[in-house]
């Protein structure tokens with residue numbers, strides 16, 4: 001079994017969601033939870049961007065004991081220096097520096113040439129190395145960068161001391177096969193790749209962030225950059241809980257993380273509450289309906305054996321139980337199951353009568369609650 005490092009960027013890329021800016025106190029609370037959850041790297045912020053961000057990175061650096069604390073910078077000396085200052089107290093500091101490498105970014109963002117970008121990348125990594133041992137380089141828009149040029153940039157920044165190479169699909173454009181092939185190409189064509197690890201950083205503009213990250217690790221990447229609930233710019237980032245549970249539910253991949261999955265639900269709710277960003281009910285792993293069954297056929301199966309319609313034990317992600325939701329589509333098995341939980345048991349004929357009454361109620365109400373059941377029973381004349 002090989003381990004994939006989890007690089008959490010909830011407090012940096014995740015916080016770029018409009019209206020979700022967090023204060024230092026809240027960031028410290030979330031950082032402590034992420035450290036407990038077992039993330040390997042915690043990206044605490046972008047120190048040059050504001051005094052508030054600088055302060056958050058400094059305070060998080062002081063308090064985090066297990067995870068590597070990482071700070072973002074552009075490939076600009078001032079940025080890197082400020083990132084290093086904010087990380088001064090970190091037990092395990094990492095500077096994350098980089099530059100756009102796609103022709104699009106080179107031409108329109110920097111009005112530069114490939115050679116100039118390569119030089120700036122090397123200089124930035126070498127400068128960051130003066131402050132910390134652990135330097136991660138990001139090739140922004142790597143998803144749309146020519147593979148040959150990308151491999152050259154990676155090789156040269158490794159020579160300059162980069163320990164991790166972040167290959168972001170910044171615009172969420174790639175298909176899983178394409179992103180996986182890119183990682184494979186880099187693994188096979190960067191001469192000194194044994195001195196660094198490749199990292200996946202995928203955005204979700206086409207809903208493919210999780211699939212792309214998994215394709216990345218299947219092809220040799222050993223770090224995934226992700227956020228709780230998949231929050232982030234535009235359509236968001238790779239969702240931490242999804243990649244963790246995909247690797248755990250597929251032992252055939254021979255890849256795992258060090259995440260304590262039992263804390264996933266609690267962490268999801270904390271981030272959602274603090275950021276004021278509700279989790280969609282059908283969100284994989286942590287949505288309210290992720291373990292709820294409402295159709296009669298599914299309910300009957302789950303009551304007989306949970307695994308018939310559930311591939312994850314809800315307890316493994318910190319959810320107490322599967323939910324059998326009573327609606328007009330529920331069957332007798334579900335009604336009997338829920339009634340038994342609150343102390344009622346029926347023979348077959350009695351159940352038929354209660355069920356007829358239940359259907360009248362269920363057609364009127366969207367969902368039948370525990371407190372409705374005794375009333376339905378009393379109206380059934382059994």
Ligand code: KIV
Pocket residue numbers: 013138139140141166168169170171201203
């Ligand atoms: O999406 C991206 O390219 C980024 C980099 C700054 C790492 O977030």
Ligand code: ZN
Pocket residue numbers: 013168170201203
């Ligand atoms: Zn990003």
